[in-house]
Amino acid sequence: xxxxxxxxxxxxxxxxxxxxxxxxxxxxxxxxxxxxxxxxxxxxxxxxxxxxxxxxxxxxxxxxxxxxxxxxxxxxxxxxxxxxxxxxxxxxxxxxxxxxxxxxxxxxxxx
Amino acid sequence: xxxxxxxxxxxxxxxxxxxxxxxxxxxxxxxxxxxxxxxxxxxxxxxxxxxxxxxxxxxxxxxxxxxxxxxxxxxxxxxxxxxxxxxxxxxxxxxxxxxxxxxxxxxxxxxxx
Numbered sequence: 001x002x003x004x005x006x007x008x009x010x011x012x013x014x015x016x017x018x019x020x021x022x023x024x025x026x027x028x029x030x031x032x033x034x035x036x037x038x039x040x041x042x043x044x045x046x047x048x049x050x051x052x053x054x055x056x057x058x059x060x061x062x063x064x065x066x067x068x069x070x071x072x073x074x075x076x077x078x079x080x081x082x083x084x085x086x087x088x089x090x091x092x093x094x095x096x097x098x099x100x101x102x103x104x105x106x107x108x109x110x111x
Numbered sequence: 112x113x114x115x116x117x118x119x120x121x122x123x124x125x126x127x128x129x130x131x132x133x134x135x136x137x138x139x140x141x142x143x144x145x146x147x148x149x150x151x152x153x154x155x156x157x158x159x160x161x162x163x164x165x166x167x168x169x170x171x172x173x174x175x176x177x178x179x180x181x182x183x184x185x186x187x188x189x190x191x192x193x194x195x196x197x198x199x200x201x202x203x204x205x206x207x208x209x210x211x212x213x214x215x216x217x218x219x220x221x222x223x224x
Binding site: 033034 | 146151152153154155156201210211212213214215216217218
């Protein structure tokens, strides 16, 4: 089993829809979590951090469920410009530190 | 601020050739990383550095070497390229206390024939 897993998608949604992605992690020692966005043939870019209490930034909400070991990203009122691949990143302390990225979930928002 | 820059952007090598990828950052970040990204595999850490003169192995270090002689630069070397090293290589940097908040360079597309 991979340490960090994401549904690869693609998710095809119409403009204005609400879409949610999950990212599961296997190591309970995981400590911090982040979502990145990656446009086609571009580098990943920071999107938002994930806290136990949830984190909201405009149309985006990130949440952490430690009991079930997953994080989620909710996008409300989807825009065409939201089309991208969304990567989750999980950091765990193992003596030093270890950061694992998920393979990403592709989202297509259509008019 | 240029952020994180990488050179070259594209490169084609023949099997057995060597090359060095250069990464530079102007954000005064302590940590720097080299990743490779392959379809369906996500980003995999090759090597990383927590400071000038210090490097460590990541998840897939075999066939690569790195050096960090200056804080702002992190070099990735391929001594004898193999077709399995065909990939997109990303460099990233972060602050010491926020190493999950990584800033990536634009990537280098390497093809080994």
